[in-house]
Amino acid sequence: MVRVAVDGMGGDHGPSVIVEGVVMAANDFKHLEIVLVGQQNILKAELNKHKVLGGKITIVEATEVVGMGETPVAALKKKKNSSISICVDLLQKKEVDAAMSAGNTGAMVAASLLNLGMLPGVKRPGIAITIPTLHGMCVTLDVGANLNPSAYELFQYAIMADVFTKNVIKKKRPSIGLLNIGEEESKGTDVLKGAYKLLRESSLNFIGNIEGRDFFTGKADCIICDGFVGNVCLKMIESVLETSILLVNRELHKNPISAIGAWFLKPALANLRRDTNYEEAGGAPLLGVNGNVIISHGISSARAIRNAIRVAGELVTTQVNEQIVEAMTPYLNPSVANSSRNSLAE
């Protein structure tokens, strides 16, 4: 059995959606044992609304909740019994094999860093998001844990993205692109030029610099970037489908002929929605920390929670962290590892 601790209190929609997702996961993945962490009376009441057909769900009490808007480190210090803290505690004590939360992202990152520490050799953690593209899935790392990485840290992100994509996305030799403002090696900040050099000299399937337009085309299986630009892009991508639908609807109201067209198009749009749906990708692993940690979007639906739990299980069964440590080993040269962090303009 693979044991996954799930923060029952996190997320914008509260425990009802989380518990619904947990029940879906328990029914669909019989090899998982889910430890639901949070206020027992609330979680029990939610669980009683559902039929649990398979798997195993237990509850571990956590009396406190870190709010979505709270300052991470301060909240963790004040609330030792928060559902996030207890999820990570269980992981640290090896009472579970993975931990997942759709709550306060910063708090989940901070709790993981403080209690689990880093994998041997890894400098900084990164959040890896899986984005649907025109040609399969694209793993983007980092999307918010490290706003100002060094060249070596970006290089380590590429190694971690490679291992994750091979094992969880099931892509044999993932192509790795470095997000930049042009394809030429000479483009971008000194940090990016340094990362380019490290990538080119590595055994990774590095395809060079890629640009903003390549998020949708699926040019690279993995996109490596700093957490600031990754976060901005992620939020932009999330809004694209919504915006497109709004724009199309606006046009339709102008013209009855178009309204007929829209009616016929409905099945195609529904397919499109499904194919570009972030729910299917599941949660985002926090790679680099010494433990299997999954962060889910606050707006996660029950289906997204189910899939995040699935990904948590796959991190464990495919031994992603063990493989990351192994993949890092040939590159643990201290002179490279201490390359400068600060970037200068072109």
Next chain:
Amino acid sequence: MVRVAVDGMGGDHGPSVIVEGVVMAANDFKHLEIVLVGQQNILKAELNKHKVLGGKITIVEATEVVGMGETPVAALKKKKNSSISICVDLLQKKEVDAAMSAGNTGAMVAASLLNLGMLPGVKRPGIAITIPTLHGMCVTLDVGANLNPSAYELFQYAIMADVFTKNVIKKKRPSIGLLNIGEEESKGTDVLKGAYKLLRESSLNFIGNIEGRDFFTGKADCIICDGFVGNVCLKMIESVLETSILLVNRELHKNPISAIGAWFLKPALANLRRDTNYEEAGGAPLLGVNGNVIISHGISSARAIRNAIRVAGELVTTQVNEQIVEAMTPYLNPSVANSSRNSLAE
């Protein structure tokens, strides 16, 4: 008459598209005098293909061309008689009032910086792109001239975007948003926190931090960001419509019912294409340099070139640069102006 020098040799499609755009501008804007710069025999042959009904077009010889892929500064040094150099020379000698190129962006920025210098008080130039949103146009500054601005430089970008948006986009009191990874003042790098403070204390209509999703919603009339993230976002936005159309077409081939829908939807999609068309926005001003400089996208169509020339004329007639200098004056405090450039992670 307003005199605009146009690089006749730049752009991915070569002189034929540029000259077509120049003729459109001359016919549509009678107050403009267009100085077409480049290889005379080529430009004359192209001009002879068109009927020039109004305006005035003259040719100034430039024997050399900076290639789209050349290293900017090296190319400018080697090719003193390039069309880009001569366009900027004409502007510097005040033989024209504005200069425009769809050629090598880096070369146009470098030539402008070297020959024109900066406006008094302005630290760094920035490229301002006008993006169509669900609610009108949004001016984004910078999209590639300055990859690592200081807090004060970001603040100056806000002042310049405000003046440009008021005068050229004709928006009375533009709302200014700072691109960040969260809405709270405490989010992002130290540089962004510093810029937030300067913006909040200014007389600008600052609406706080905005996120990646706000590019499409039109939440802010102006988005202020560093040139790296701005460039990545711009290229992503450019690819969104293409990707959406590809995705919809792919769905349509799966299902004959959807194909009927697509036929009825055609007029709506055509409108949509027009409304979200970058051609209408025209070129991007290089703000902060001591002269009116417009940079156009390499892939510019003739219509985009026509509109870029229109924007060049508007920079002159509305005296954007004079107004920028005036707007900067209250904020030329040296202690603020020398704020740190390097950003640290959150």
